[in-house]
Amino acid sequence: MISNDFREGLIAELSNLRAFAVSLCGSVQQADDLVQDTMLKAWGNADKFQPGTSLRAWLFTILRNTYYSLYRKRGREVQDSDGTYAQRLAVSGEQESALDLADFRVALAKLSEEHREVLILVGASGLSYEEAAEICGVAVGTIKSRVNRARARLADLLGISSVNDIGPDRNSTAVIRSSPADLART
Amino acid sequence: MGALPEQNEDRESDDDGQDIVLDSRIQDAIGKSLKAHYDDLISAPIPDRLLVLLAELEAKERRDDQQ
Numbered sequence: 001m002i003s004n005d006f007r008e009g010l011i012a013e014l015s016n017l018r019a020f021a022v023s024l025c026g027s028v029q030q031a032d033d034l035v036q037d038t039m040l041k042a043w044g045n046a047d048k049f050q051p052g053t054s055l056r057a058w059l060f061t062i063l064r065n066t067y068y069s070l071y072r073k074r075g076r077e078v079q080d081s082d083g084t085y086a087q088r089l090a091v092s093g094e095q096e097s098a099l100d101l102a103d104f105r106v107a108l109a110k111l112s113e114e115h116r117e118v119l120i121l122v123g124a125s126g127l128s129y130e131e132a133a134e135i136c137g138v139a140v141g142t143i144k145s146r147v148n149r150a151r152a153r154l155a156d157l158l159g160i161s162s163v164n165d166i167g168p169d170r171n172s173t174a175v176i177r178s179s180p181a182d183l184a185r186t
Numbered sequence: 187m188g189a190l191p192e193q194n195e196d197r198e199s200d201d202d203g204q205d206i207v208l209d210s211r212i213q214d215a216i217g218k219s220l221k222a223h224y225d226d227l228i229s230a231p232i233p234d235r236l237l238v239l240l241a242e243l244e245a246k247e248r249r250d251d252q253q
């Protein structure tokens with residue numbers, strides 16, 4: 001018997017599950033398949049959820065395990081280029097961010113899965129370092145060092161490793177910093 | 187000075203990343219962008235197929251309960 005609390009909690013977490021899934025998969029289509037599988041598993045194992053603990057963390061663990069056991073290989077075959085979903089997703093409204101969201105998504109998609117997931121878990125989804133550690137099955141210290149390294153790598157990909165890069169001069173700085181290979185791509 | 191340790195930034199050596207400290211303004215810019223990325227995804231409507239699935243699960247549950 002599924003409790004009302006569980007059902008309502010699951011509904012309330014659907015948008016977070018999708019956001020995490022899209023961030024992992026890099027494809028909206030595949031993300032929805034992944035969320036669907038996660039919902040089925042969560043529903044079938046509802047009795048194993050301990051009320052009073054974080055439902056989001058529990059659901060994210062299921063989603064992540066499902067992704068690594070079933071989706072990752074598929075994803076590699078399907079993925080056509082870097083930052084696919086960055087282009088496919090509409091960028092909505094203004095955001096209060098120093099960086100362009102589309103640029104940011106392209107860079108995020110280039111990170112290793114390990115780095116991307118840890119940034120999303122800790123930096124965006126509202127989970128604690130402890131919860132992220134549990135979800136990923138590693139120590140809290142490991143999560144912390146991964147976050148540091150992931151941020152540094154992301155800053156590198158975005159060309160903002162130095163403070164001068166995020167000021168109003170960012171565009172001109174970016175051109176100066178670009179290698180011929182970068183310019184050829186644009 | 188011996189040979190430099192092998193570069194393994196994407197590998198599982200961990201706990202040696204603590205010393206990479208970015209300027210707080212860069213951290214801040216990345217933090218805001220992560221939020222913007224995630225919040226944009228969160229605000230997207232839930233696709234019908236997921237809501238339909240949930241309704242089906244609930245309907246099945248009710249049927250099972252009645253038996």
